[in-house]
Amino acid sequence: MTDDPRLTNLDGFRVEIDPARERADVILNRPPMNVISMPQRDEIRKVFEALDEDPRVRVIVLRAEGEHFSSGGYIKGFLDASPEHVSKLAWNIAAPARCAKPVIAANRGYTFGVGFEISLACDFRIVSETCRYALPEQKLGQIPGSGGSARLQKIVGITRTKDIVMRSKRIPGRQALDWGIATECVADADLEKAVDALVDELRAFSPIAQRTAKKLLNDTEDSTLAIAIELEGHCYSRLRQSDDFREGVEAFHEKRQPKFIGS
Numbered sequence: 001m002t003d004d005p006r007l008t009n010l011d012g013f014r015v016e017i018d019p020a021r022e023r024a025d026v027i028l029n030r031p032p033m034n035v036i037s038m039p040q041r042d043e044i045r046k047v048f049e050a051l052d053e054d055p056r057v058r059v060i061v062l063r064a065e066g067e068h069f070s071s072g073g074y075i076k077g078f079l080d081a082s083p084e085h086v087s088k089l090a091w092n093i094a095a096p097a098r099c100a101k102p103v104i105a106a107n108r109g110y111t112f113g114v115g116f117e118i119s120l121a122c123d124f125r126i127v128s129e130t131c132r133y134a135l136p137e138q139k140l141g142q143i144p145g146s147g148g149s150a151r152l153q154k155i156v157g158i159t160r161t162k163d164i165v166m167r168s169k170r171i172p173g174r175q176a177l178d179w180g181i182a183t184e185c186v187a188d189a190d191l192e193k194a195v196d197a198l199v200d201e202l203r204a205f206s207p208i209a210q211r212t213a214k215k216l217l218n219d220t221e222d223s224t225l226a227i228a229i230e231l232e233g234h235c236y237s238r239l240r241q242s243d244d245f246r247e248g249v250e251a252f253h254e255k256r257q258p259k260f261i262g263s
């Protein structure tokens with residue numbers, strides 16, 4: 001299916017590419033808990049870098065086999081982790097955020113620890129009603145180490161983040177939607193259908209406009225309003241020169257669907 005060595009012989013997960021739907025699925029496949037090992041985090045980063053460069057792929061889905069997304073890092077291996085692995089934890093798990101293409105996490109069942117953290121690094125989180133998000137590291141005498149508390153605080157604020165981190169509180173799927181952590185919450189049987197629909201929705205947009213929107217929103221998350229508005233203006237001006245912008249406007253006038261080419 002692919003010649004890229006970064007996408008094959010993976011430990012604890014696999015990659016499926018569907019060129020007809022311009023979609024790649026990164027699938028955790030160590031059920032029932034889909035625990036994530038330290039070396040696996042390096043591989044996950046390389047997979048996202050490879051998919052970012054792959055012209056067949058427009059949208060990436062991160063999902064898992066079985067009834068749980070992931071109960072988190074492989075706890076039994078924590079004490080053996082090399083300093084090199086520990087220093088790269090947050091960088092590796094931020095790979096979906098760095099990837100220029102839209103990334104959807106599909107979460108059901110236990111979505112704990114690093115499983116929650118990598119989902120927070122995705123652009124969209126479609127959850128099922130069975131989903132339970134948690135950052136339970138305090139129970140291990142630790143704190144989240146891959147960006148979890150920082151990302152969560154931006155989404156839900158400090159009060160709720162303290163509840164989740166300092167009390168190891170579990171957040172059910174519906175509540176995750178109410179709190180703005182999840183993009184959408186559906187019945188468990190409908191999770192794949194909801195993800196498919198979002199993939200098709202996203203791939204209909206201009207790839208260059210999507211890439212620009214993702215980068216702009218990520219880059220300006222921490223900036224002042226004035227800087228964010230300034231950068232937005234630069235990006236808008238650049239996109240005005242694009243073929244896709246012309247095509248979008250012409251298609252509107254001609255009352256037809258646009259055919260975006262990504263330039």
Ligand SMILES: CC(C)(COP(=O)([O-])OP(=O)(O)OC[C@H]1O[C@@H](n2cnc3c(N)ncnc32)[C@H](O)[C@@H]1OP(=O)(O)O)[C@@H](O)C(=O)NCCC(=O)NCCSC(=O)/C=C/C[N+](C)(C)C
Nearest residue numbers: 033035071072073074075076110112113114136142145146
């Ligand atoms: C609530 C859990 C997930 C499930 O409870 P249960 O009662 O349904 O099932 P049980 O506890 O019997 O688990 C079944 C077997 O799976 C093993 N297991 C589960 N989770 C892990 C894990 N994360 N690592 C290793 N092994 C795991 C469990 O030991 C059972 O195996 P045996 O049958 O005994 O051989 C419950 O299992 C639970 O609370 N698990 C721990 C969840 C957790 O703390 N996750 C966060 C881990 S920390 C992390 O993800 C990130 C760390 C970042 N950093 C490295 C920087 C600290």
